[in-house]
């Protein structure tokens with residue numbers, strides 16, 4: 411007879427496959443509101459496997475208004491993981507987004523989670539920005555590599571940096587943290603927009619503008 415733990419693992423796996431299938435179906439039909447609803451209907455433990463920060467519909471509306479106000483049209487997202495947040499932002503705002511990840515072999519392997527936007531792979535941090543068309547903004551969501559962040563920033567010429575991650579005092583560490591960013595020496599950025607994101611009262615998005 412199968413023991414309880416093995417049965418639980420199988421149940422978890424099939425719940426995960428079902429969630430992934432549902433997300434893929436909504437993406438195929440370009441229904442971003444439904445993707446958000448699926449995230450909200452799933453447990454926190456399940457949905458963070460796809461995305462650390464699940465925006466709500468009202469968050470994407472605010473992001474859209476903000477991007478329009480600042481004329482943000484081309485966004486490069488570093489360390490985008492599955493790219494689901496980027497797909498949601500693209501679908502809700504219409505702006506062009508590209509994602510950067512490390513380790514092409516892993517992301518193309520059968521073990522990797524499904525990805526939702528085309529990825530560019532970075533073997534060294536700087537080359538991906540240099541070879542690409544002009545980006546007016548760069549985004550880091552739950553990024554955790556301060557030195558790589560600085561190297562990307564040294565090669566970025568655009569006007570806006572968007573940091574998504576935990577709000578202060580949540581006991582979660584990312585590097586950079588949205589409200590405490592160590593920009594490279596000699597770069598000056600002002601905080602121009604800040605909003606909470608998601609239903610957990612845990613995360614925020616902060617936009618910085620080059621001075």
Ligand SMILES: C[S@@+](CC[C@H](N)C(=O)[O-])C[C@H]1O[C@@H](n2cnc3c(N)ncnc32)[C@H](O)[C@@H]1O
Nearest residue numbers: 461462488489490491510511512551552555558
């Ligand atoms: C905590 S995950 C966040 C994934 C996604 N942004 C999210 O919010 O769900 C951090 C991601 O950054 C990627 N990463 C780490 N260092 C990187 C680098 N130097 N360049 C590009 N991606 C990097 C990792 O592979 C990983 O997928």
